[in-house]
Amino acid sequence: xxxxxxxxxxxxxxxxxxxxxxxxxxxxxxxxxxxxxxxxxxxxxxxxxxxxxxxxxxxxxxxxxxxxxxxxxxxxxxxxxxxxxxxxxxxxxxxxxxxxxxxxxxxxxxxxxxxxxxxxxxxxxxxxxxxxxxxxxxxxxxxxxxxxxxxxxxxxxxxxxxxxxxxxxxxxxxxxxxxxxxxxxxxxxxxxxxxxxxxxxxxxxxxxxxxxxxxxxxxxxxxxxxxxxxxxxxxxxxxxxxxxxxxxxxxxxxxxxxxxxxxxxxxxxxxxxxxxxxxxxxxxxxxxxxxxxxxxxxxxxxxxxxxxxxxxxxxxxxxxxxxxxxxxxxxxxxxxxxxxxxxxxxxxxxxxxxxxxxxxxxxxxxxxxxxxxx
Numbered sequence: 001x002x003x004x005x006x007x008x009x010x011x012x013x014x015x016x017x018x019x020x021x022x023x024x025x026x027x028x029x030x031x032x033x034x035x036x037x038x039x040x041x042x043x044x045x046x047x048x049x050x051x052x053x054x055x056x057x058x059x060x061x062x063x064x065x066x067x068x069x070x071x072x073x074x075x076x077x078x079x080x081x082x083x084x085x086x087x088x089x090x091x092x093x094x095x096x097x098x099x100x101x102x103x104x105x106x107x108x109x110x111x112x113x114x115x116x117x118x119x120x121x122x123x124x125x126x127x128x129x130x131x132x133x134x135x136x137x138x139x140x141x142x143x144x145x146x147x148x149x150x151x152x153x154x155x156x157x158x159x160x161x162x163x164x165x166x167x168x169x170x171x172x173x174x175x176x177x178x179x180x181x182x183x184x185x186x187x188x189x190x191x192x193x194x195x196x197x198x199x200x201x202x203x204x205x206x207x208x209x210x211x212x213x214x215x216x217x218x219x220x221x222x223x224x225x226x227x228x229x230x231x232x233x234x235x236x237x238x239x240x241x242x243x244x245x246x247x248x249x250x251x252x253x254x255x256x257x258x259x260x261x262x263x264x265x266x267x268x269x270x271x272x273x274x275x276x277x278x279x280x281x282x283x284x285x286x287x288x289x290x291x292x293x294x295x296x297x298x299x300x301x302x303x304x305x306x307x308x309x310x311x312x313x314x315x316x317x318x319x320x321x322x323x324x325x326x327x328x329x330x331x332x333x334x335x336x337x338x339x340x341x342x343x344x345x346x347x348x349x350x351x352x353x354x355x356x357x358x359x360x361x362x363x364x365x366x367x368x369x370x371x372x373x374x
Contacts, residue, residue, distance in 0.1 A: 012125060013125070016125075019118065019119055019122055021346055022344065024339070024344055026339065026342055026343070026344045027342040027343070027366065028342055028343045028344065028359075028363050028366045028367065029344045030343065030344060030345050030346075030356045030357040030358075030359055030363060030367060031344045031345050031346040031355075031356075031357065032346070032357065033166070033194075033223060033302070033303055033304050033357045034222075034223075034226075034228050034357065035223060035224065035225070035226035035228070035275060035279065035303070036279075036357070036359035036360045036363055037226060037275040037278075037279075037360065038226070039226055039227075039272070040268075040271045040272070040274075042268065042271060043264070043265065043268045043271050043272060046264045046267065046268055047260075047261050047264040047265060049264075050260040050261060050263065050264035051257055051260055051261060053260065054256045054257055054260045057256070058256065058257075060256075061251075061252045062252055062254060062255055062256035062259060063256075063259065064251060064252045064253075065246070066088050066254050066259050067083060068259070068263065069088055069254070069259045069262055069263055069266075070083045070086045070087065070088055070234075071083040071086075072262075072263055072266045072267075073086045073088060073234050073266065074086045074236075076266055076269060077206060077219075077236055078206075079206045079207065079209065079236075080210075081206075081209075081236055084239040084242060085209075085236055085237060085238065085239055085242065086234060086235065086236055086242070087234060087235050087237075087241075087242045087245055087246075088232060088233070088234040088254060088262075089233055089234070089249070089253060089254065090231045090232070090233070090253065090254065090258070091220060091222065091231045091232065091233040092191065092193055092218045092219065092220040092222075092233030092234070092235075093119055093123065093233065094233060094253070095218050095233045095234065095235050095245075096119075096120070096123055096160075096189065096191070096218060097123050097126065097127065098245040098248050098249055099158065099187065099189055099216060099218075099235075099245060100123055100124060100127040100129050100158060101127050101245075101248040102244045102245050102247060102248050103157060103158050103186060103187045103244070104124065104127050104128075104129030104157055104158050105127055105128050105129055106128040106129075108129055108130070108157040108158070108186075109129060109130040109131070109132055109154065109156045109157055109158070110124045110129045110130070110131055110132065110156055110157065110158040110159070110160060111131075111132040111133075111134050111150070111151065111154055111156035111158070111159050111160065112131075112132075112133065112134065112159075112160040112161075112162075113134045113135065113136050113142050113147065113150075113160075113161070113162075114133045114134070114135070114136065115136070115140065115165075115167055115168065115348065115349075115350055116160065116162050116165055116166065116167075117160075117162055117165075117166045117191060117193075118348070118349075120160050120191075121133070129157075129158070132154050132156055134147075134150040134151075134154070135150070139298065140165070140168040140170055140298055140306075141170065142172065142176055143173075143176070144173070144175050144176050144179045147176050147179060147180050148179050148180065148182075148183050151180055151183050151184050152183050155185050156184070156185075156186060157185070157186035157187065158186055158187045158188075158189060159180055159184050159186070159187070159188045159189065160189050160191060161176070161177060161180065161188065161189070161190045161191070161205075162190075162191045162193075163177070163190055163191070163192060163195075163205065163301075164192075164194045164195070164197070164198060164202075164300070164301040164302040165302075166191075166193065166194070166302065166304075167304070167306050167346070167348040167350070167355045168298045168300075168306050169194075169298055169299065169300030169301060169302040169304055169305060169306055170298060170299055170300070170301065171198055171199075171202045171301040172190075174203045174205070174207075174208065177190060177205050177208055177215075178208065181208070181212055181214070181215060184214070186214065187214050187215075187216060187241075188212075188214055188215050188216070189216045189217075189218060190205040190215070190216070190217050190218070191218050192204060192205060192206075192217055192218065192219050193218070193219065193220045193222070193223060194223055194224075194301065194302035194303060194304075195219060195224075196223070196224035196273065196276050197223070197224060197276060197279065197280055197283070197301060197302050197303045198301040198302075199280075199301050202301055204217070205217045206236060209236060209237070209238075212238075213237075213238040213240060213241070214238075215237065215238075216235050216236075216237040216241055217235060217236045217237065218233065218234070218235045219233065219234055219235070219236070220232070220233045220234075221233070221234075221262060221265065221266075223303060224272075224273055224276050224303075225265055225269070225272045225273065226272055226275065227261075227262070227265055227272070230258065230261050230262060230265065231258065232258060232262045278360075279303050279358050279359070280303075280358070282358040282359060282360070282361060282363075282364045283300055283302075283303060283304070283305060283358035285364055286305045286307075286356065286358060286364060286367070286368070287299075287300060287305055289368055290305070290307050290371070293371070295307050295308050295309070296308040303357060303358050304355055304356060304357045304358060305355065305356050305358065306348075306350075306353055306354070306355045307353065307354060307355075307356065308352055308353050309329045309330075309331050309334040309352060309353065309354055309374060310329040310330065310331070310334070310352050329374055330351075330352075331347055331350070331351060331352055331353055331354050332347060334354060334374055335347045335354060337370075337373050337374055338354075338367075338370045338371070338373075338374075340373075341366075341369070341370035341373055342366065342370070343366055343367050343370040345357075345367070
């Protein structure tokens, strides 16, 4: 049987594993930041009608520029955005891949402040873009001085900022985005996949778009909209950025069915987004309960929580010789303990820390009960 090593694969791909979280059949799955609430029945019916209307014409290619969908997305985002400032693709991953194809590539670099979304360096690798892992500070934060110093040092062609950040859940101070825009020589991409879950007072980078043609804000319908299976991501930027990604997008990259389903979902956004407050309540409940039990927990503006279980590094960052806290548990052992209790969370590779998605009240009950076994 032929193995991967027997094929003439690129040298920089050898030994790597595909991105992905474990897909296990357990009672409570809280590892991929999905929306735990099913699509409401009226929305199911509306999407079904929208799909049925497209079936007879599946012999024809879809609108390759998805103009109607982009207009709907612009209306949802507000901020005075127009259709020529919005672009859509199969998830925000494809959006970010297109941005790297257009503005990164061989001989160019992309920088991100880690720990952050682990797909960004893989997208850089796939597009031949050199990846630069910049550092976060104490408690996974990022100050203006820290961000500016590292962007100036490396002068990357693309800077990734995540707000709220995955896996920590922390939102960025708008001053950090403004300062990075001032010193970055290339594009600045703010990944706002979890923006709808932000706490009151959190400012979106959409407010900074006017006058900044090198700023891109990426979003997704996978999380707050509960549309993960629909695969729809999008960006907001200067019209010139939209024109640039159209140079590298595949022909007819968004199927007619995807466009129709997404438009129907957007038309019923009040029903779909009706679960956001309930999820935020469970997130805040998890944070409060774990802190009351003595765990260190990162502040979260997302639909998940990063929490400490122990390990050999104090914050998952910095000095590797930091002594473990009394009673510390290795995160891999903690992950298995929770799994054995029927709860699947995410080991994101930070020593001593795990991430849990905020789901339904019953799922939170199960998670908190499983935590008693640590």
